[in-house]
Amino acid sequence: MHCYNHADRGAVGTCKACCKGLCAECAVDLGFGLSCRGPHEQRVTEVEALISRNASVQRVAGRAKYAAPAFCLFMGAIFTGYGLLSSSELRFIVLLGVGFLVFGAYSLVANIRAFGKGG
Ligand SMILES: [Zn+2]
Ligand SMILES: [Zn+2]
Numbered sequence: 001m002h003c004y005n006h007a008d009r010g011a012v013g014t015c016k017a018c019c020k021g022l023c024a025e026c027a028v029d030l031g032f033g034l035s036c037r038g039p040h041e042q043r044v045t046e047v048e049a050l051i052s053r054n055a056s057v058q059r060v061a062g063r064a065k066y067a068a069p070a071f072c073l074f075m076g077a078i079f080t081g082y083g084l085l086s087s088s089e090l091r092f093i094v095l096l097g098v099g100f101l102v103f104g105a106y107s108l109v110a111n112i113r114a115f116g117k118g119g
Contacts, residue, residue, distance in 0.1 A: 004020035
């Protein structure tokens, strides 16, 4: 591949915005990729910022995927234990606790499937 601007020079890479071949003189190294000189420098920088912002949002979501199921399992354990230790009038709390446990386990499995094991 040759430089888009200099047909006699070999390209060192391509612009991330327009995919044109660029020689060392025409290319701008932005640290995460190359851009041709001009408006594409700004554009490639913005796209990269957007991608890294999305990536960090997904990392947070990956951590949060266990929070709600863990909370349900925790509440379920408390209700079940409290209901079992209490008088017979409070035995319905055991059912509530089991409901929380089932829901927590279900959403845990559903979240793992939805997000994938790699997070
Ligand atoms: Zn370009
Ligand atoms: Zn060039």
